[in-house]
Amino acid sequence: MTFRGWPSEALEFYEGLAADNSKTYWTARQAFYEEQVRGPGRELLAELEPEFGPGKIFRPYRDVRFSHDKTPYKTHLGIWLESGYYAQLSADGLAAGGGMYRMAPDQLDRYRRTLDDPRLGPALPDLLAGLEKAGVRIHGHDSLKTSPRGFPKDHPRADLLRHKGLTTWQEWEPAAWMGTATAKTRLVDFFRTSRPLIDWLNHHVGPAAK
Template sequence: MSVFTGWLPGAVAFYEGLEADNSKAYFTEHRAEYDELVLAPMQALLDDLAGEFGEGRVFRPYRDIRFSADKSPYKTAIGATVGGSGYVQFSASGLGVGAGCHVMAPDQLARFRAAVADDRSGEALVAAVSAVEAGGVGVSASDRLKRVPRGYDADHPRADLLRDKDLTAWVDWPVEPWLHTPEAEDRVVDALRASRPLTDWLDAHVGASESERSR
């Protein structure tokens, strides 16, 4: 098992090059740099995090271009899941850490809205969001309805949350000297811990999709 020591400047340079030349030729020529400077540190980080946050999984570097107008073949960031709801991403722009529910299946969304509407669990979510933000991590939705969903009062005190179709804690940092040191792991750990009020609430009131449970 390797030891996480940060992402060296060469990892940033790899992605800067890939952004400039997103081609198979570039990736093939620099594959050893990707494996050693990008992938290996991410795997070492996941190994370190597994004991507290759960097993991680690194996403493949290849983009799914079947239904995309953008046919560039490679992702310009390496991303990995951490446990059931955490996420870590490294790129030429820096480091990002998130946790929560980025996409909700219909049954999850139904449970989410019911819990938001309920005074007890809804207020608990408001408190959880405030706690996460007090820890220096933002909370937001990437997809939101223009209006409160049918069946809920448009003047509901938590109308904004009812409009959300997902909810995620997220923080990112630009490239700084600490990124090339073990301090990067400390930043990830702190962000994931700070996100726990939200992830605990989602675990308790939303949970996994029924389709995933039946697999």
């Protein structure tokens, strides 16, 4: 099957789920979810994988074991590509990101050691400046208030050393083009623009130890 976007009713489905996050709502509309929300998501994933590698669609059920919020269902569809890209559909529209949201301890160690290297470290700020010039937003996650232990507070890349995750992000408000193949085009363009950061992270940080 060819990806042709999501119908406007898919966004309305998530708007309704946000208002009534219950098994009753979900059960009554599960067939619609499978056909009109997850179905196009599977088609999109199949078309993205040849260029960006294997991926998956996240389960719609929330893990509520350790959460105060016990609502059972996610109010978005998440598509993850193992190479480091992400797409999301919700009532708010379409969103995309790339990078490493939360680095494991061994990844964080490699990230910081690379940034500290006087030969390798300066490349990342230059890379990020180029992405921002291209209109890509950069987000640091779980950031410390100051440089991590073992690094001087006046380190030339202290702002980046503080982050425990680093990603690009883009959001698009609901629009008619989301119901067409243009949705894939927008995502692919964003992924390609984000690729320098994803390539840097994959090369210098790599996967977490198992």
